[in-house]
Amino acid sequence: MWVREKLETLLVKALGELYNLSVVKDDITINVTRPEFDGEYTFVMFPFIPKIKRKPQEIGDSIGDYLKSKGLISGYNIVKGFLNLSIKNNHWLDFADYVAEYSDFGKVKPHGEKVIVEFSSPNTNKPLHLGHIRNILLGWSVYKILKETGYDVTRTQIINDRGIAICKSMLAWNKWGGGKTPDDTGIKGDHFVGDFYVRFESNFKEEYTNWQLSEEGQLIYSSVHKEGQSEKEFFSSYKNQYFNLYSKLGAEAREMLISWENGDRDTVALWKQMNQWVYNGFDKTYDALGIIFDKNYYESSTYLEGKKIVNEGLKEKVFFRKDDGSVWVDLEERGMDKKLLLRKDGTSVYITQDLGTAELRYKEMGANKMIYVVADEQNYHFDVLFEICKILNKPYSGGMYHLSYGMVDLPTGKMKSREGTVVDADDLIAEVKKEAGSIALEKGEINLLEQDEKDDIIHTIGIGALKFHMIKVQPQKRMVFDPKESVDMQGQTGPYIQNAYVRIQSILRKNKELEFVRGSDYAPSTMEKELLVQLSEYPVELKKASEEFDPSVMANFSYKLAKTYHRFYNEHRVLSAESEEARQFRIVLSQSVAKVLKRSMNLLGIDMPNKM
RNA sequence: GGCUCCGUAGCUCAGCUGGAUAGAGCAACUGACUUCUAAUCAGUAGGUCGCAGGUUCGAAUCCUGCCGGGGUCACCA
Numbered sequence: 001m002w003v004r005e006k007l008e009t010l011l012v013k014a015l016g017e018l019y020n021l022s023v024v025k026d027d028i029t030i031n032v033t034r035p036e037f038d039g040e041y042t043f044v045m046f047p048f049i050p051k052i053k054r055k056p057q058e059i060g061d062s063i064g065d066y067l068k069s070k071g072l073i074s075g076y077n078i079v080k081g082f083l084n085l086s087i088k089n090n091h092w093l094d095f096a097d098y099v100a101e102y103s104d105f106g107k108v109k110p111h112g113e114k115v116i117v118e119f120s121s122p123n124t125n126k127p128l129h130l131g132h133i134r135n136i137l138l139g140w141s142v143y144k145i146l147k148e149t150g151y152d153v154t155r156t157q158i159i160n161d162r163g164i165a166i167c168k169s170m171l172a173w174n175k176w177g178g179g180k181t182p183d184d185t186g187i188k189g190d191h192f193v194g195d196f197y198v199r200f201e202s203n204f205k206e207e208y209t210n211w212q213l214s215e216e217g218q219l220i221y222s223s224v225h226k227e228g229q230s231e232k233e234f235f236s237s238y239k240n241q242y243f244n245l246y247s248k249l250g251a252e253a254r255e256m257l258i259s260w261e262n263g264d265r266d267t268v269a270l271w272k273q274m275n276q277w278v279y280n281g282f283d284k285t286y287d288a289l290g291i292i293f294d295k296n297y298y299e300s301s302t303y304l305e306g307k308k309i310v311n312e313g314l315k316e317k318v319f320f321r322k323d324d325g326s327v328w329v330d331l332e333e334r335g336m337d338k339k340l341l342l343r344k345d346g347t348s349v350y351i352t353q354d355l356g357t358a359e360l361r362y363k364e365m366g367a368n369k370m371i372y373v374v375a376d377e378q379n380y381h382f383d384v385l386f387e388i389c390k391i392l393n394k395p396y397s398g399g400m401y402h403l404s405y406g407m408v409d410l411p412t413g414k415m416k417s418r419e420g421t422v423v424d425a426d427d428l429i430a431e432v433k434k435e436a437g438s439i440a441l442e443k444g445e446i447n448l449l450e451q452d453e454k455d456d457i458i459h460t461i462g463i464g465a466l467k468f469h470m471i472k473v474q475p476q477k478r479m480v481f482d483p484k485e486s487v488d489m490q491g492q493t494g495p496y497i498q499n500a501y502v503r504i505q506s507i508l509r510k511n512k513e514l515e516f517v518r519g520s521d522y523a524p525s526t527m528e529k530e531l532l533v534q535l536s537e538y539p540v541e542l543k544k545a546s547e548e549f550d551p552s553v554m555a556n557f558s559y560k561l562a563k564t565y566h567r568f569y570n571e572h573r574v575l576s577a578e579s580e581e582a583r584q585f586r587i588v589l590s591q592s593v594a595k596v597l598k599r600s601m602n603l604l605g606i607d608m609p610n611k612m
Numbered sequence: 613g614g615c616u617c618c619g620u621a622g623c624u625c626a627g628c629u630g631g632a633u634a635g636a637g638c639a640a641c642u643g644a645c646u647u648c649u650a651a652u653c654a655g656u657a658g659g660u661c662g663c664a665g666g667u668u669c670g671a672a673u674c675c676u677g678c679c680g681g682g683g684u685c686a687c688c689a
Contacts, residue, residue: 026629034632044631046669081669082632123689160689240688299689326687335615336685343687350689379616380684406617406682414682436651445649461651473625476617478682485624485638489651492625492637499651507648556626556636563636570644570653612651 002098002105003091004030004536006072007041014066019052019059032533038077039084040533046081056081089523092532096585099535099592106539106599108150114367115399117143120157120291121374124278125165125197127190128285130408130415130423130481131375137470137605138405139373140291141551144603149546154294154365158357161275162300165197167256170270171249172196172203182277188426190281193274204249208235208242216246261347288429289463290605295365297357303348306356309392310341310348318391331387339384354385362396369399371549376404376476403549406478423483428466435487436462436495446611457609461495462487464606468494471604472555492559494606497597500562500569501608504594507574511587522581524589527568531589534561538596542603551604558600565593 008025015021015028029044043063045056052059060078067073067085074088099105119139122128128136139155146153173196182192211217212235225234243250259267286292310327313319319329319341327342341352348356358370372382382402389397408415415422437458440446446454469486473479489495524532537557545553574590577583598608 029631031631037632042632046631049669079632163689165689240686324687340687345687347687349687353689375683376617377683378689381689383616404617409682411623439651443649443651445651477625478618480624482624488638490638491651493651495651496637499649503649503652505649510648552626559626559636566652567654569648570650573648575648612649 002095002536003087003532004041004540006091007043007067007085007087010067010070010072011043011063014063015048018062018066019048021048021051032537033084035530037079037082037084038075039086040529041085041087043083043085044081045083049081059083087529089521092524092529093520093522093585095532095536096588096592099595100588103595103599105596106542107148110152111150112152113150113369114152114154114365115146115369115371116154116156116361116365116367117146117371117373118156118158119143119373120286120293121159122157122282123160123165124193124275125169126194126417127188127281128425130425130428133289133425133428133466134405134408134470134479135373135375136286136289136291137467138403138475138551140289140605141471141554141603142371142373142403142549144605145542145545145549145551145554148542148599148603151369154367155292156295156297156361157293158297158299158302158353161298162260162271162303164253164257166271166274167253167260168200169193169197170267170274171253171256172200173274174270182280188281188284189277189279190285191426192281193278200249200253204243204247207247207249208239211242211246285425285429288426288459289467290607297360299353299357302356302360303353304356305360306348306352306354307342307346309355309359310352313341313388313392316392329388329391331384334387336380336384336387339388351381351385351388354381355388358385358389358394358396358400362394367399368396369401370396371401371403373403373405375407377407378402379404401549403475405475408479408481411480411482423481428483428486429463431483432466432487433458433462436465436489439489440612443612449611457612460607460609461489461498461612464494464498464601465489466494467604467606468497468555471551472559474552475550494601495612496566497558497562497601498606498608498612500565501594501597501601502610502612503569504565504590505610507587507590508594511575520581520584522579522585524585525572527571528586528589531561531564531568531593534564535592535596538600542600545603554600554603558597558604561593561597561600565590565597 007030008028011028011030012023012025015023029047031042031044033039033042045059049056049059057078060076060083063083064073064076064078064085067076072088072091073085075086077084117139120132120136122132143153143155176199177196182189185192187195212221220238221231221234224238225231256267260271310319313329314321314327319327321327324344325346326340326344328338328340330338332338339351340349342348361367361370374382379402382404386397386400386402389400410421410423412421440454440458440461446457449457465488466486469488472492541553541557545551572586574586575583577586601608
C-alpha cells in the first residue's frame with residue numbers, strides 16, 4: 001500500500017472514529033496540494049462540514065492530529081475547508097524504493113474479464129490515411145490500458161473487403177492495368193490498388209460530364225430537376241442515380257459485384273489477388289506503427305451470420321417484413337427510427353454485417369464486452385446496433401461500447417479525397433521520421449552509433465512524436481491536425497518526454513553503484529516531493545483512463561511527469577549531489593521516474609530510446 | 613427541423629464525477645550550456661472560460677434557454 005492509499009484508508013477511519021461517519025474511499029476528495037501551500041496532499045473537508053457541524057479549523061485539527069498520531073504525516077495546515085498534509089519523509093523514501101525496484105506499480109492483477117477492442121477496420125480499396133491513424137492509435141492504446149488494468153483483451157479489426165468499391169478497383173485494373181502488379185511497379189500494394197480506384201473515379205467523372213451534355217442528360221435534367229435547382233446543383237446531386245441507371249462504367253462495376261456474389265471463379269480470383277496486395281501494403285503501415293491484431297474479421301465472411309440473426313429476429317417477431325420483402329426493425333418506441341436490416345432482394349446492409357460480426361465474436365471468444373473504435377459520424381449507427389442487440393437479448397448487449405472520436409481536420413478545413421487533401425498515412429510516417437532524422441543529425445548525440453541503431457532511434461522518435469501528437473487530444477474532440485506541428489519535437493511532444501527518459505538513462509549509465517541506502521533519513525526537497533506525488537498519481541490516472549477508455553489521460557500524465565523531471569534536473573545535481581544520501585536518493589528517484597515514464601508511454605504505444 | 617458532439621490565451625490543447633488566485637505548449641521577447649544530453653530550464657507578455665439565467669458555502673465544471681461550429685437522420689459503408 002502506498003502513500004496515497006494509506007492516506008485514503010486512514011481518512012476513512014478517521015471520519016468513522018472521530019465523527020461516527022460511515023464513508024468509503026470514493027466519498028473523499030484528495031487533491032494534490034497547490035504549490036503555493038505547504039504539504040503534498042490536500043483533503044477537501046467541505047462536503048463533511050455540514051454533517052459534522054463543527055468549524056473547519058476544529059475538524060482539521062482533529063483529523064490532522066489523528067493522521068499525525070498514526071505516523072503518516074509530519075504536519076498539516078488548514079486553509080478554509082482545505083486540510084493540507086505533509087507526508088512524513090520515510091513514507092516517501094519507501095515509496096521511491098518500491099517504484100524503482102518493482103515493475104508492477106499501478107498494474108492491476110489479471111481478473112480474466114474478456115474484452116474485444118475493434119479498431120482500424122479499413123476498406124480495401126484505398127490506403128490508410130490520417131483518420132485511420134487516429135483510430136489505430138486510440139484503439140491500440142485502449143488495448144494497452146485495459147490490459148494494464150487486468151482485462152483479457154483481444155485486438156481485432158473488421159475489414160470491409162467486399163462491395164462495390166473494391167469492384168471499381170478490380171474493373172479499372174482489368175481495363176487499364178495491363179497485367180501489372182505491385183512487384184512489377186515497385187508500388188506499395190494498397191497504393192497500387194488505390195490508384196486504380198482513383199482511375200476508375202476519374203474515368204467515371206469524365207463519362208458523367210460527357211453525359212450531362214448529351215441529349216439524354218439534358219432531357220433528364222429538364223424533367224427531373226427541382227424548381228430553382230441549377231444545372232450544376234442538380235448534376236452533383238444526381239451522381240448516384242446516374243451511376244446506377246445510366247453509367248456504362250457503373251453497369252460494369254455492378255456486373256462485377258454480381259459476378260462476385262455468384263462466386264464466379266475469375267472474379268473471385270481477381271478479388272483475392274487485389275485484396276492480398278492491399279493487405280501486404282497495410283501490413284507495412286501497421287508494422288511501422290508497431291500494430292498487430294489477434295484476429296481479423298472480413299465482411300465477406302460475416303455478412304451471412306448477420307442474415308441468420310435477422311431471421312432469428314423475424315421468427316421472434318421483433319423484426320417485421322414489408323410487402324416488398326425487405327426486413328425492418330421498429331425502434332420508434334425507443335426514440336429512434338425504423339431501420340432496414342435486409343434489402344428487398346435479400347442482400348445485407350452495413351448493420352446486418354455488424355450484427356453478424358458481434359455474434360461471431362461472442363461465439364468464438366466468449367467476450368461479452370466489446371469496444372468499437374469508430375469515428376463519431378457513426379454515433380447513430382451504433383446506438384441502433386446496440387439497441388437491436390438489446391431487443392434480441394444478446395448476452396453481450398450490455399457490454400457494447402462505441403468509443404467515438406472526432407474526425408481529423410486540416411488547418412485548411414476538412415480532408416476531402418475529391419480535392420486531394422487527404423493526408424496519406426505512409427507519407428506522414430515518412431515525414432516525421434525525416435524530421436526526427438534531421439534534428440538528430442543536428443544534435444549529434446547519436447552520430448557515432450551504428451546505422452541500424454541510429455535508424456531505430458530515429459524511428460522511435462519520429463513515430464513517438466506523431467503518436468503523442470494524436471493521442472494527447474481527448475477522443476471525443478474534433479482535432480485540427482497541422483502537419484507542421486505534428487513534426488514538432490519541442491515542448492508538449494513525445495520527444496520531450498523521451499528526452500526526460502534519455503537523460504535519466506545517461507545518468508544511470510554513468511553511475512556505478514546502484515545499491516540503495518535503506519533507512520536513510522534524507523529529507524527530500526519540495527521539488528523532489530512534487531516528483532514523488534506525481535509518481536503516486538500513476539495508478540489514479542491509469543484507473544481513470546481505463547474507466548473512461550481515454551488514452552489522452554495517460555498522455556497528459558506522461559507529459560506532466562516529464563516536465564517536472566526536467567525541472568528537477570535543472571535544479572538538482574544527481575551524480576554530483578551535495579551529499580552521498582542525496583545522490584543515492586536522487587538516483588532511486590530518477591530510476592522510478594524513468595520506469596513510470598516508460599510504462600505510461602508504453603500505454604500509448606510509444607517506445608523510449610536510450611539515447612537521442 | 614429532430615437527435616447528438618464541440619466552444620477555455622493569437623494558434624493547438626489541459627483542467628469538466630462542483631473546490632483555493634483557470635493551466636501548458638507553440639508563436640513573440642529576455643536570460644541560463646568549459647558543469648549528469650539545451651529535443652532542456654527560468655522569466656516577461658497574453659483570458660468577458662461562446663452568451664444569459666438557475667442550483668449553493670463555492671460553477672470553466674451541474675441544470676435550462678439561446679448563439680456559433682461539426683456529425684447524423686440512405687434499400688452507402
